[in-house]
Amino acid sequence: MITLSVLLTTFVVVFPVELPDKTLVATLVLTTRYRRPRAVLAGVVLAFAVQVVIAVAFGSALGLLPARVVAGVVALLFAVGAFLLLREGFGAADDDEAEQAAAGREQLPWWRISLTSFGVLFAAEWGDASQLAVAALAASYRNPLSVGLGAWFALALVATIAVVVGTRVAGRLPVQLIQRVAGAVFAVFAVVALVELVRR
Template sequence: MVLSVIATAFILVLPVELPDKTLFASLVLATRFAPLPVFVGVGAAFGLQVAIAVTAGSLLSLLPDALVSGVVAVLFLVGAIILWRSANSGPEEEHLDETKQGTSSFRVAAISFGVLFAAEWGDLSQLATAGLAARYDEPLSVFVGAWAALLVVSGLAVFLGRTLADRLPIPLIRRVAAGLFVVFAVFAVIETVRALTG
């Protein structure tokens, strides 16, 4: 494992997920169920989603270098545009059906897994993770960094709850994340030009 790649994945994924539906879906689940099984279910869903994204990015890296860096640049530019445009919109909150009290821990974890696994498809963090896996030849490091960031966000939501959601400067976080995406897109464009001219 490479610590710099782990840190890069963590730093890129964390601000993307803070104002995202992930935080609010975890928060809503934690208001209905015991926090620990919610966290276990959410963490397992994130682990599987990150593994899928890393696998997709690693497969992408088998293509020619110029094509890979071009696709990575597009992924990050699209992510930057989406984040910037959504900076002033309200938080994305998942609305969940009311559930019965006294549900078993296993069932709570399974419900949490299902909700978050479905909610994360095509999410910006998944695109970023796939892009990082394609850019770096360190799938395990990308996995660890991205999964750690997602666990931090879900842990904050589950254990700190609504207090955290009310205090997050969502527009600022989204703009910072958009800036990070632009930086990674610029690096990918430079790599594309080098691969085409080299």
């Protein structure tokens, strides 16, 4: 049974935690890279749905996952993403090649962009503060449906904001500049995750 107060409480807790988070930046980067906002949004929202189901289902048990393994995998994923983005950002010889590369990305199949977006966000969300918050709320309220819906609505709204911003930015900035900035951001995420790994 859905309890509106639990749903709204979960939304209010998760939304501000996720708004400045790496998942928003990752969604924005995916939108500027692929320029098929609906495909990116579909993949991201589905990834959030699966993560919410996992968090609600396992509750506080998610906190028992090996923290060092989670931090190591996240660091590796962001490091690889940074390498690929920076290679593309600095690799094009001129504007014509950059425009051709952008056009090639636009022609990727819808399902492939969605699947890539799903994979990136699904991996990035593991061990995230919002996921742990959802697990704790599910354990506290014992109302998994209300907690799950509240969390998913908050995450979907964050993803929508990122896609809208990413769509507007993509049309105004050079592709190479977007790739370089995105690569730098991913590199910072990789370093942060590596620092967390060393501290644990």
